[in-house]
Amino acid sequence: MSATYLRLWRLLLRRPGTLALAMLGMAGAAAATGLFAILIGPALKLIFATGAVTAPTWIGGWLGHFLRAQPPARLRSALPLTLLLVAAFRAGFTTLQARQMAELCLRTVADLQEALHRKLLQLPLSFFEGRHSGEVFAGFSNDLGHVERALTQGVTYSLRDAFQLTALVWVSVALDWRLFLLGGCTLPIGVFAIARFARALRGVSIELQERQARLVAQAQDLISGATVLQVYRAQATALRVEARAEDELLEVGRRSAIVRAAVTPTIEFLAQAALALVLLWMSLHRLDLPPEKVVSFFGAVILAYQPLKSISTNSQWIVPGLTAAARLFRLLDAPAAIADAPGARALAPKPGPIDLAFEGVTVRYGEREVLSDVNLDIRAGERVAIVGPSGAGKSTLLHLLPRLLDPSSGVVRVAGQPVRELTLRSLRHHIGWVGQEVFLFDASVADNLRVGGAGADIDRALAASGALEFVQALPQGLDTRLGERGLRLSGGQRQRLSLARALMKQAPLLLLDEALSALEPQLEEEILDRLTALGSATLVLVTHRLRTAERFDRVLVFEQGRLIEAGPPAALLRSSGWFARAHAAGEHET
Ligand SMILES: Nc1ncnc2c1ncn2[C@@H]1O[C@H](COP(=O)(O)OP(=O)(O)OP(=O)(O)O)[C@@H](O)[C@H]1O
Ligand SMILES: [Mg+2]
Numbered sequence: 001m002s003a004t005y006l007r008l009w010r011l012l013l014r015r016p017g018t019l020a021l022a023m024l025g026m027a028g029a030a031a032a033t034g035l036f037a038i039l040i041g042p043a044l045k046l047i048f049a050t051g052a053v054t055a056p057t058w059i060g061g062w063l064g065h066f067l068r069a070q071p072p073a074r075l076r077s078a079l080p081l082t083l084l085l086v087a088a089f090r091a092g093f094t095t096l097q098a099r100q101m102a103e104l105c106l107r108t109v110a111d112l113q114e115a116l117h118r119k120l121l122q123l124p125l126s127f128f129e130g131r132h133s134g135e136v137f138a139g140f141s142n143d144l145g146h147v148e149r150a151l152t153q154g155v156t157y158s159l160r161d162a163f164q165l166t167a168l169v170w171v172s173v174a175l176d177w178r179l180f181l182l183g184g185c186t187l188p189i190g191v192f193a194i195a196r197f198a199r200a201l202r203g204v205s206i207e208l209q210e211r212q213a214r215l216v217a218q219a220q221d222l223i224s225g226a227t228v229l230q231v232y233r234a235q236a237t238a239l240r241v242e243a244r245a246e247d248e249l250l251e252v253g254r255r256s257a258i259v260r261a262a263v264t265p266t267i268e269f270l271a272q273a274a275l276a277l278v279l280l281w282m283s284l285h286r287l288d289l290p291p292e293k294v295v296s297f298f299g300a301v302i303l304a305y306q307p308l309k310s311i312s313t314n315s316q317w318i319v320p321g322l323t324a325a326a327r328l329f330r331l332l333d334a335p336a337a338i339a340d341a342p343g344a345r346a347l348a349p350k351p352g353p354i355d356l357a358f359e360g361v362t363v364r365y366g367e368r369e370v371l372s373d374v375n376l377d378i379r380a381g382e383r384v385a386i387v388g389p390s391g392a393g394k395s396t397l398l399h400l401l402p403r404l405l406d407p408s409s410g411v412v413r414v415a416g417q418p419v420r421e422l423t424l425r426s427l428r429h430h431i432g433w434v435g436q437e438v439f440l441f442d443a444s445v446a447d448n449l450r451v452g453g454a455g456a457d458i459d460r461a462l463a464a465s466g467a468l469e470f471v472q473a474l475p476q477g478l479d480t481r482l483g484e485r486g487l488r489l490s491g492g493q494r495q496r497l498s499l500a501r502a503l504m505k506q507a508p509l510l511l512l513d514e515a516l517s518a519l520e521p522q523l524e525e526e527i528l529d530r531l532t533a534l535g536s537a538t539l540v541l542v543t544h545r546l547r548t549a550e551r552f553d554r555v556l557v558f559e560q561g562r563l564i565e566a567g568p569p570a571a572l573l574r575s576s577g578w579f580a581r582a583h584a585a586g587e588h589e590t
Helices: 002-012 016-048 061-069 072-122 133-175 177-224 226-231 235-284 291-333 394-400 424-429 445-450 458-464 468-473 491-504 521-534 569-574 578-589
Strands: 356-365 368-378 383-387 409-414 431-434 509-513 538-542 554-559 562-567
Touching (some): 002 133, 002 291, 016 061, 016 133, 016 291, 061 072, 072 133, 072 291, 133 177, 133 291, 235 291, 356 394, 368 562, 383 394, 394 509, 394 538, 424 431, 431 491, 445 458, 445 491, 458 468, 458 491, 468 491, 491 521, 521 538, 554 569, 554 578, 562 569, 562 578, 569 578
Parallel strands (some): 383 538, 383 554, 431 509
Antiparallel strands (some): 356 409, 554 562
16 A cells, blocks of 8 residues: 555656645645734734734744834734735635645556556457456546545545645644643544544445446446347346446445534544633643733634644545556556567568468467467468358457467468567558457547548548448538447448548458448459459458358368368368368258
8 A cells, every 4th residue: 555655656756846845835824824823923912912013023024023023003904914925825824835836747648547547458369358347447537536636635635635744733823832742642542543443434435436436337338238128128127227226326425424413523523622622721720821812722723723624534535546546557557568679670561462371370268279389371461251150260260460469379361470579569460450359439420430540541541442332422421420439420431431540540450350241242243343453452361251261272171279271261161071061061061
């Protein structure tokens, strides 16, 4: 916990100038508050005093000198005006402090957010497996919120309050240490109470935070699973689950409100009890004290209420913030399993298609081998279709090329170079990709395409992917927003758009994982012919349609992680292997 605390401070210290100015503001405001307490007694005395008045001798330093140097007539205006000046300084310093701290905290959170976004892009796919994306996401944004609150309310306010308290304690001790000891006798009780409250609130806040994250994840499931829920008439059950989660959240929220409601009255009661004790003692024992000094003392005690109260309510944000920060730091420190090797080279841009090779490639998930000793060369410009039963390892093979996954053993080469020795950036720059699961952003068609490549001709990419017509028919054409995950389009339209996005890159290697499976076979073939006519890329396509595969230069058949057949489709058809059998079975059906 303290390591996290220190690390947060190190983040704040990255902007030493801003922090120093903020501290200056806090110190200035605290000093002004102390001065205000000192001056309030003598100022009030002016109202009641008749005849010539002089500044009290117990005000020390240059202020005392200045006030005592004033002739009695002038003092009547000088003292209130000094008070005014002090108040103005206090306001100025407070503003300075608040502005600098807000700037510092917001920037620190923005830095953290940026670092996290960058990290999320680098994390290996394995990181997201077995986690609910909603929980990752909700956790992520919730945690950032908690860190922000811990910084702005916990750290900033506590620091400011600590400055104020120090100044006021110092002033009241300097005014009269006996009174301070007397009044301070409730202080230990106060500190104990604050600590208890802070602990109670802390437990509740952490619970609240976890339940909120779970609720967001559940809500996300409700939204993204809406179709499934409706078809299976499962809404009622889903809503029951949701309602239970909400009830629990309400209960925790209520507990937090009860604790919070007790904080202010308790602190106020303790401070007022202290004052009453002092008054009692003073009225019983005659203390030889000038009345204005007593008024100033009371002024200091009353002014100390505010920071005390504020510390007790704000310290509750620190621990949830630290817990959240610890989680975020863990995410930041998670090794990006797939990262540039030291000394990685950039793959030089080459005109025209590139060749690929797999040498003894094996991929294991835990104990299970999903690709076994794959050896394969693909020539530059070749069009290769990968077929085989579901779960055979086809998608896994494609994932190896842009290094979404590294093999457990063996070497994958792109343009003759082992992919592990290339920079990820340059490697991925050479690859156009349409994954098995289409993902489109909730942005305009044009913006979605530009993710692929900014410079390319949009119409050309749309025409080649067979998407031009339906895009033109959309209400706002290229500017039409697609809705979350592109849900405003049909499945086949989404596939064609993501193909267009891949084409925008004009990459020399095009990997299509059942990229057109939602289209009618004729349209799929037409589009693939258009891609062939472009002829600028090596094309690897995973498909379950044998007819499509037959139009390719070579067919690779995978079964249970092994490459069992490879060759031109005509040759495979003549043999009696998997492909020929599947082909015969398919023909039999039609
Ligand atoms: N992250 C993972 N963890 C464990 N096993 C995995 C993981 N991803 C894939 N697998 C397993 O690896 C095997 C190959 O998966 P892959 O996605 O490559 O199959 P595929 O040939 O593309 O199948 P399909 O035609 O259904 O898309 C499957 O048996 C699958 O269960
Ligand atoms: Mg697959």
